[in-house]
Amino acid sequence: MHIQGFIRQNGVPVDTARRIYRRYLKFEPGHAEEYVEFLKARGRWDEVAERLAKIVNDETFQSLAGKSKHEMWLELCEIVATHPEEVDCLDVDSMIRGGIRKFTDEVGRLWTCLADFYIRRGLFEKARDVYEEGLATVITVRDFSLIFDAYTQFEESVLSAKMESAAGGALDDDAEKDGSHCGSDFLLTDSGDDLDLRLARLEFLMSRRPELLSSVMLRQNPHNVHEWRKRIALFEDDPARQVLTFTEAVTSVDPSKAIGKPHALWVDFAKFYEIHGDVENSRVVFEKAVRVPYSAVDDLATVWCEWGELELRQQNFGGALSLMRRATTEPPRSPGLQQTNSELLPVQGRVFKSLKLWTFYCDLEESLGSLDSAQAVYNRMIDLRIASPQIILNFALLLQENKLFEESYKVYERGISLFKFPHCREIWQAYLKDFVSRFGSKKLERARDLFEHCIAAVPSKESKPFFLEYVRLEEEHGLARRAMDIYERACEKVPNDEKLDLYELYASRAMDSFGVGKVRNIYEAAIGQNLPDGVTKVLCTRYARLERKLGEVDRARGLYIHASQFANPQQESEFWEEWNQFEIRHGNEDTFREMLRIKRSVSASFSQMHFNMATVELPSRAGNSDSGNLQPPVNARRQESEALEESMAELERGGLSDKIEGFVKARTEGGGGVAVGVVSSIEDPDEIDIGDEEVEEDGNAGEGIDVEQTLLPESLFSRDGEVGARDKNAGALDRFKRQKL
Numbered sequence: 191m192h193i194q195g196f197i198r199q200n201g202v203p204v205d206t207a208r209r210i211y212r213r214y215l216k217f218e219p220g221h222a223e224e225y226v227e228f229l230k231a232r233g234r235w236d237e238v239a240e241r242l243a244k245i246v247n248d249e250t251f252q253s254l255a256g257k258s259k260h261e262m263w264l265e266l267c268e269i270v271a272t273h274p275e276e277v278d279c280l281d282v283d284s285m286i287r288g289g290i291r292k293f294t295d296e297v298g299r300l301w302t303c304l305a306d307f308y309i310r311r312g313l314f315e316k317a318r319d320v321y322e323e324g325l326a327t328v329i330t331v332r333d334f335s336l337i338f339d340a341y342t343q344f345e346e347s348v349l350s351a352k353m354e355s356a357a358g359g360a361l362d363d364d365a366e367k368d369g370s371h372c373g374s375d376f377l378l379t380d381s382g383d384d385l386d387l388r389l390a391r392l393e394f395l396m397s398r399r400p401e402l403l404s405s406v407m408l409r410q411n412p413h414n415v416h417e418w419r420k421r422i423a424l425f426e427d428d429p430a431r432q433v434l435t436f437t438e439a440v441t442s443v444d445p446s447k448a449i450g451k452p453h454a455l456w457v458d459f460a461k462f463y464e465i466h467g468d469v470e471n472s473r474v475v476f477e478k479a480v481r482v483p484y485s486a487v488d489d490l491a492t493v494w495c496e497w498g499e500l501e502l503r504q505q506n507f508g509g510a511l512s513l514m515r516r517a518t519t520e521p522p523r524s525p526g527l528q529q530t531n532s533e534l535l536p537v538q539g540r541v542f543k544s545l546k547l548w549t550f551y552c553d554l555e556e557s558l559g560s561l562d563s564a565q566a567v568y569n570r571m572i573d574l575r576i577a578s579p580q581i582i583l584n585f586a587l588l589l590q591e592n593k594l595f596e597e598s599y600k601v602y603e604r605g606i607s608l609f610k611f612p613h614c615r616e617i618w619q620a621y622l623k624d625f626v627s628r629f630g631s632k633k634l635e636r637a638r639d640l641f642e643h644c645i646a647a648v649p650s651k652e653s654k655p656f657f658l659e660y661v662r663l664e665e666e667h668g669l670a671r672r673a674m675d676i677y678e679r680a681c682e683k684v685p686n687d688e689k690l691d692l693y694e695l696y697a698s699r700a701m702d703s704f705g706v707g708k709v710r711n712i713y714e715a716a717i718g719q720n721l722p723d724g725v726t727k728v729l730c731t732r733y734a735r736l737e738r739k740l741g742e743v744d745r746a747r748g749l750y751i752h753a754s755q756f757a758n759p760q761q762e763s764e765f766w767e768e769w770n771q772f773e774i775r776h777g778n779e780d781t782f783r784e785m786l787r788i789k790r791s792v793s794a795s796f797s798q799m800h801f802n803m804a805t806v807e808l809p810s811r812a813g814n815s816d817s818g819n820l821q822p823p824v825n826a827r828r829q830e831s832e833a834l835e836e837s838m839a840e841l842e843r844g845g846l847s848d849k850i851e852g853f854v855k856a857r858t859e860g861g862g863g864v865a866v867g868v869v870s871s872i873e874d875p876d877e878i879d880i881g882d883e884e885v886e887e888d889g890n891a892g893e894g895i896d897v898e899q900t901l902l903p904e905s906l907f908s909r910d911g912e913v914g915a916r917d918k919n920a921g922a923l924d925r926f927k928r929q930k931l
Contacts (some may be wrong), residue, residue, distance in 0.1 A: 223253060235273040239280055242266040263289055264296065271303040274311045282307050298324070298333030302340045309344065317344065325402050329409045338399065345392045352385055400424055412442045415450030419458065432462065445484045453479065453489040457496045469504060476500070480517075483536055490537045491517075491544035498550060507558050514551040518542050518570075543576050552584070561592055572604060579609055579617055586620065595628065611649055618644050622659060631667035638668075645679075654684050654692065661699075670703045681716070689716075690725050694732070706740065723756040730756075731765065734772075743776045754788050758796045 226241050245251050245262060253262070267289060270282045286304040290297055301324030308317040321341040328334050404421040408414065418439040425431035436459040445452045456479035463472040476497040484490050494517040501510040520542045541547060548571050555564040568585040571577040577585075582605030589598035602621040606614055622644065626637055641660040648656055657680035664673040677696040684692055693716050700708040713733040717726060730753030737746040750769045757765040766789060773782045 223257075235269060236277050239266060239270050239277045242269070243280060243285070263293065264299070267300060267303045271307040272310065274307050297328055297330075298336035301328070301333075301337050305340065305344070314348065326405070328406060331403070331406060334403060334406045338402070342392070342395060345388070345395060349385075349388045349392060352388055356385055408442075411449065413444050413447040413449060415439075415443060415448055415452055415455060418443065418455060422458070429466065436462065445482060445489075448485075451489060452482070453484060453493050456482065456493060460496070460500065464500060464503075469500075472500060473497075481538070483538075485537075487537045487540050487544055488546060490541045491547040494541070494547055495550045498554070511554055511558060514547070514554055517547055518551055543574060545576050545578060545581075548576060549581070552581070556588065561588075564588060568601075572608070575608070577605075577608070579605065579613055582608075582617055583620055586624075590624070595624075599625065611647065612652060615648075615652060618648075618656070622656075626659075626663055634663075634667055637663060645683075650683050651685050654680065654688050657684070657692075665699075674700060674704070674708070678715075686722050686725065689721065690728055693729060697732075706736075709736065717752070727753045727756040727762070727765065731768070738772065738776070746772065747777070747781065750785075751788060754792055755795075757792065759789055759793045760796070 223245075226238055226245075242262060243266060267286055270277045270280060270285070274282065283304065286300055286307070290300045290304075293300065301320065305317045305320040305324070308314075308320060318341075321337060321344070324337040325334065325341070328337060401421075401424055404417060404424060407417045408421065411417075418435070422432055422435050422439070425435060436455070439455050440459060443452050443455060456475060460472040460475040460479070463469070463475060476493065479493045480490065480497070482490075494513070498510045498513050501507075501513060521539050523539075548567070552564065552567050552571070555567045565585075565588075568577075568581070568588075571581060582601060586598040586601045586605075589595070589601060599621070602617060605617045606621070608614075609617065622637075622640060625633075625640060629637065641656070641663065644656050645653065645660065657676060661673050661676050661680075664670070664676060674696075677692070677699065681689055681692050681696060693712070697709050697712050700712055710733075713729060713736075716729050717733070721729075730749045734746040734749035734753070737743075737749065750772065753765065754769070759766055769785060773785050777785075
């Protein structure tokens with residue numbers, strides 16, 4: 191520390207301080223950075239560069255300031271670039287180029303340092319060469335941007351300096367015109383004005399930026415097809431450059447490493463020649479393209495199809511057909527190669543099975559060839575097992591257009607044998623539709639066999655449309671009883687979510703053809719099956735509506751009772767409202783009470799089952815807590831009683847013409863039908879008198895037992911001494927209120 195204080199004094203000569211520092215560094219070499227800083231302060235840049243070069247090349251040196259070798263290397267490059275005239279101890283060009291090879295993350299910065307070195311030394315052309323070399327070698331967009339921006343800034347600064355000098359030269363020329371020189375000697379008066387040249391050079395540099403950037407992207411990955419196509423588009427106005435770029439692209443891109451579709455380059459190259467009227471060269475390009483070892487069969491098939499399109503555009507129809515025959519010809523197989531190793535073959539050995547290629551070939555044969563040649567192509571596709579369901583449909587349609595219906599049906603059969611559901615669904619639909627529409631009832635048994643075969647093969651989730659078509663066939667051309675059997679089979683096979691609609695259609699058709707008895711059998715059979723609860727509930731409800739319209743009130747009530755076990759009162763309020771309206775219209779007090787009892791029971795059962803996480807607790811009364819009997823709370827009982835009173839009031843307001851005690855008049859919907867559940871005191875003249883005799887259960891029918899009968903006093907039924915506790919004209923509502931009291 192005392193040595194540093196002595197050296198930094200103002201009166202100490204620089205050479206003395208340098209000698210002292212050098213002797214000091216022999217004992218403490220780690221303080222070399224301090225010596226470098228001292229030399230920077232004194233402006234000894236040559237020795238600064240020498241010391242930094244030694245530090246960078248010393249593998250054992252450890253910076254006390256925490257600098258890395260990379261940072262010190264960049265510092266050295268900046269020093270030699272900014273002080274080129276003062277640094278003579280180093281080969282700056284070789285040093286910076288070595289850094290470019292070593293430090294790949296700072297390539298752009300090092301190239302600009304090297305160019306700056308030559309600029310400061312006045313070697314402008316050498317600097318331009320350095321910039322051009324840097325732009326031609328960098329592989330990242332970041333480095334390219336650094337070099338290109340520095341390059342344009344250099345050209346602009348040179349241009350501005352030239353413009354300033356030109357302006358000064360113009361003033362001198364004006365002064366000389368006033369003098370003795372007449373300006374007749376051009377060589378003596380020429381000042382070397384190249385302002386237009388420098389301006390054109392700057393414009394040319396700016397116009398080259400997309401091309402230079404494209405070169406950078408292709409140096410990153412020369413197998414990028416998209417970048418090659420962008421580069422080709424840059425030279426749209428220069429066909430010669432486009433041809434060179436196409437040639438470079440198809441030779442540089444490796445199909446196994448390509449990003450994108452390498453066949454697109456070949457196709458674009460061939461179309462380029464076609465656009466410019468050179469069809470022969472276009473065919474030459476396609477001929478080379480079909481020999482390229484692409485990674486996918488579809489790429490080669492696309493090239494063949496594009497070649498065929500070229501021939502069609504040139505009106506060479508025979509050439510297009512021969513070209514497709516050549517493309518679809520199976521190449522000879524090597525005896526040692528087994529069928530299982532077909533994937534190891536190049537694409538040229540597998541392209542004959544390309545569906546894309548065969549489809550194009552089929553279109554050509556249908557349009558340009560004969561019917562026999564088109565049939566041969568379709569049959570060959572089926573034999574190779576590359577035909578799709580759409581190919582089968584196209585083949586059958588072609589035969590039908592030529593009135594070969596039986597041949598088209600054979601094609602349908604071959605397609606059905608090749609494909610399974612769901613792939614053959616369209617084939618079956620077309621086959622059945624064509625057959626039924628053509629023959630109708632003429633070949634009914636054959637149509638039935640086709641439908642039976644289809645129904646046996648179709649899965650349940652796709653069977654409904656085929657069953658409906660089968661039913662339509664029987665309804666239009668066959669027997670109604672067979673249609674009912676098909677409906678029954680369909681209801682058993684279709685999924686549960688489609689059964690409800692199918693049962694509705696089944697019942698509707700049965701009503702039209704066979705009447706109520708058949709419909710009842712359908713509903714009873716459906717309800718007896720193990721269907722989902724929601725489906726069973728809906729079927730019971732619809733069945734009950736039917737019975738209600740027919741006047742069968744008891745049967746309808748039984749159906750409501752059966753369906754109630756599937757209807758949660760908290761979620762299926764519509765069902766319970768419908769049953770409530772039914773009892774109001776057709777029931778009496780006992781049936782209404784029974785409905786409420788069932789509703790409470792069902793609600794309790796659903797709450798115990800935790801149905802849909804909807805739990806309904808029924809707390810027990812305090813007096814029955816030990817017994818475990820659950821009873822509804824007092825408020826619930828009161829609400830149920832009030833609801834019953836309101837329903838009975840509505841029942842009473844409906845009118846009882848006969849005013850018979852203990853009964854409610856029943857009605858049927860529509861105003862017709864027989865009144866069910868009505869007991870009248872009016873005698874029927876056609877009634878058969880069967881007597882009042884009673885038969886004992888133990889079989890003693892002939893023995894009569896006399897029992898003394900005594901009338902009870904009316905005061906037993908009176909309250910507070912009032913007689914007439916039971917009014918003959920009282921209705922159900924009054925009796926219900928009296929019972930409640």
